[in-house]
Amino acid sequence: MQPARSEPAPQALGHAEEQARAERAERDQRLAGWLAQAAEGDAQAFERFYDATIGYAQALARRLLREPDIDDVLAESYFQCWREAPRFDAGRGSAVTWLLTRVRSRAIDLRRAQAHEASEAAAGGESDELTLAGLASQLPGPDELLALAEAGSRLYHALAALSPQERWVLGLAYFRELSHAATAQVTGLPLGTVKSLLLRGQQKLRHLMSA
Structure with missing residues (x-):
């Protein structure tokens, strides 16, 4: 005859639940x-x-x-x-x-x-x-779906290779769909600097994504 299986004490269960909630x-x-x-x-x-x-x-x-x-x-x-x-x-x-x-x-x-x-x-x-x-x-x-699938594993690595400012302006101008002027206003950067960062960032991304 096997011994009865002991159940966790209520205090132990309560502590585990509390720890899980905290995590x-x-x-x-x-x-x-x-x-x-x-x-x-x-x-x-x-x-x-x-x-x-x-x-x-x-x-x-x-x-x-x-x-x-x-x-x-x-x-x-x-x-x-x-x-x-x-x-x-x-x-x-x-x-x-x-x-x-x-x-x-x-x-x-x-x-x-x-x-x-x-x-x-x-x-x-x-x-x-x-x-x-x-x-x-x-x-x-099919081509668009393939590009999306590849981007899920490649885009973030390519973005990580850019400078913080390049990522910032690309995120605002491309993913947030802000105009160049609006991007300059949000970042506080001169309009010419925004355009230069966007151009340089886009060129780097094209190179990294095609590698």
Whole structure:
């Protein structure tokens, strides 16, 4: 007869739960800080956010998607997070939840598009072919999807090779879609300096991404 298995004491369970909550709070605060820095154009801060959260995003994507679709959806989701970092509000939820909401939304959009395309293709007919053509025109093409997937692992390394000022102005002018004048106003840099930084940063990125 085997001895009865001892159960953890309530005090031990309570301590473990309290420690887990403290660790989650510390994690959420750290991620929120990196997003705040990314909102100012700090690509290195966003790299740290990416490295700390990619495991959560991959786990959710694997539950929702086929393996060939995961990299595309994750790349698109992180690009969306980079663009929308200024909108993140820690008072409305954790950074992990904010990220996973975007992964889930992208995954569901892709699955709906795939299901619709499959049903229309099965129905056949000229009108269905026109519908499919219209749907295809709204979705990223193969080259664009490939570029997004590659960017998920290469863009952040390329950005890290730029100077802080180059990353800053590129983040504001390209990812935030600010004009050159608006970028100069936000950074406090002369307009000519902003244009020079953008040109130099773009040339470096093209070289690094094509290497």
